[in-house]
Amino acid sequence: GAVVSQHPSRVICKSGTSVKIECRSLDFQATTMFWYRQFPKQSLMLMATSNEGSKATYEQGVEKDKFLINHASLTLSTLTVTSAHPEDSSFYICSASSRTAGTDTQYFGPGTRLTVL
Amino acid sequence: AQKITQTQPGMFVQEKEAVTLDCTYDTSDQSYGLFWYKQPSSGEMIFLIYQGSYDEQNATEGRYSLNFQKARKSANLVISASQLGDSAMYFCAMSILTGGGNKLTFGTGTQLKVEL
Numbered sequence: 001g002a003v004v005s006q007h008p009s010r011v012i013c014k015s016g017t018s019v020k021i022e023c024r025s026l027d028f029q030a031t032t033m034f035w036y037r038q039f040p041k042q043s044l045m046l047m048a049t050s051n052e053g054s055k056a057t058y059e060q061g062v063e064k065d066k067f068l069i070n071h072a073s074l075t076l077s078t079l080t081v082t083s084a085h086p087e088d089s090s091f092y093i094c095s096a097s098s099r100t101a102g103t104d105t106q107y108f109g110p111g112t113r114l115t116v117l
Numbered sequence: 118a119q120k121i122t123q124t125q126p127g128m129f130v131q132e133k134e135a136v137t138l139d140c141t142y143d144t145s146d147q148s149y150g151l152f153w154y155k156q157p158s159s160g161e162m163i164f165l166i167y168q169g170s171y172d173e174q175n176a177t178e179g180r181y182s183l184n185f186q187k188a189r190k191s192a193n194l195v196i197s198a199s200q201l202g203d204s205a206m207y208f209c210a211m212s213i214l215t216g217g218g219n220k221l222t223f224g225t226g227t228q229l230k231v232e233l
Contacts, residue, residue, distance in 0.1 A: 002164075034220075043208065043223045044162070091160060097219060103150050103169060104212070104219040108162035 002098050003027050006109030013084055014117055021079045021112045023094035029074035030096035034106060035067070038091040050077045084116045119144045121209050123224035130199045131232055137184070138194040138227045140209030146170075150212040151192040152221065153183065157205040165207075168192060199231045 003026040013019050023033055031052050036044040048069050049057045056069035066088075068080040077096075081088050091113050095106040120143040130136035142151065153165045168176045168183045176183040184193040196203055206226045212219040 043225050046220060049220065093160070093162065095162070103167060105152070105164060105167060106219070106221055107164060111160040113160070
């Protein structure tokens, strides 16, 4: 149980284009999903918290117009990197929250490696 | 503000030996959760074990156990009988409850290498 998928796993795009990343909870409903960014050999940095049916809550320093998040259903959240630039190249990973052992445990997707040329 | 500290950037252990990965935390909240995740080179974050701040007993999950010392604010992960497949990056994380759900704060991670 508690499986989270992410698509695509890897994407290469040209500068100026937009890229959409999907995050799905496959066997449970997740009212809350999270989006992280990870640079090589560094820890995960929370970008935003996504609640189904409401606007995402962005962390300080994260541009909401640059990183559009939509959480249209209890099993799907999307992150769109708009007008991507080389500095947006990174590993993006999502998680979905599931009640396990009395607490909300975050289960992570396999991640998406974005390379902007 | 919450903070997680992992002071070991890298650790080596021989196969079948036990290893302890250190984690200390700082928070003013009374209610919090502590998690350990494993990240292999593939990138996926795998949930290993959870300890609640009010849990009196140390959490165990197969070969993983969490040595929770609340007064010292430490939550070390112990892996027994190490296997080659345990080689990965390990992250300690703490959750705090916000209006939108439990947010996680991660440590900087420890790279574990299991050797023959």
